[in-house]
Amino acid sequence: QVQLVESGGGLVQAGGFLRLSCAASGRTFSTDTMGWFRQAPGKEREFVAAVNWNGRTTDYADSVKGRFTISRDNAKNTMSLQMNSLKTEDTAAYYCAARRGPWIEGRRSSLAYNYWGQGTQVTVSS
Numbered sequence: 001q002v003q004l005v006e007s008g009g010g011l012v013q014a015g016g017f018l019r020l021s022c023a024a025s026g027r028t029f030s031t032d033t034m035g036w037f038r039q040a041p042g043k044e045r046e047f048v049a050a051v052n053w054n055g056r057t058t059d060y061a062d063s064v065k066g067r068f069t070i071s072r073d074n075a076k077n078t079m080s081l082q083m084n085s086l087k088t089e090d091t092a093a094y095y096c097a098a099r100r101g102p103w104i105e106g107r108r109s110s111l112a113y114n115y116w117g118q119g120t121q122v123t124v125s126s
Contacts, residue, residue, distance in 0.1 A: 002026035002115055004096045009120030014088055016124070020081040022096030022117060030074040033099040036081050037110055038092035038122075045095070047108040049081060057103060064090075086124045093119040 008020040020036070035050035049070040050059045058070050069082040079096060097113035106112045 004098060004115055004117035006094065006096045006117045006120040009094060009122045011123045011125065012086055014086060014124055014126050016086050017082070017084045018086065018122060020083065020094055020096075020120060020122070022079040022081075024077045024079070024096075024098060024115075029077055029098050033101065033103050033107055033112075034072060034079045035097045035099070035107065035113060036070060036079075037095045037097060038090075039095070039119075040092040043092075045110050047110075048094070050103075050107045051079065052103045059107060061108075083122070086122075088124050088126050091122060091124045093121050095119045 003025045005023045006020060008018060010018060012018055031053045033050060033052055036048040037045050038048050039045040047061050048064055049068055051070045051072050055072045067085045072079040096117040098115040099113045
């Protein structure tokens with residue numbers, strides 16, 4: 001059974017940091033594009049960051065560029081999102097996603113991804 005399990009969410013003050021992790025199991029993800037999305041209450045799910053299969057190519061939403069860093073460890077089948085200088089507008093449920101296939105222009109669309117985690121809540125207080 002293919003599973004993506006997020007961890008590391010929580011409550012943090014504005015300006016603080018959190019590190020999210022995504023553990024993948026059930027198949028080999030080492031050739032997948034992987035990404036993070038988030039969804040705030042009443043809003044659509046939005047792209048946060050993506051990383052290609054070997055971790056050398058990344059992409060970030062403008063809203064998080066310079067504050068968040070995505071990385072992966074294929075040997076451990078894990079992916080991480082280091083979130084620094086958090087803002088109240090970063091409050092959302094964060095989802096890990098995996099795409100069977102190469103890096104594509106459509107990587108910022110949730111439709112490009114085949115597998116999803118259940119999400120982890122990040123709440124940033126002022």
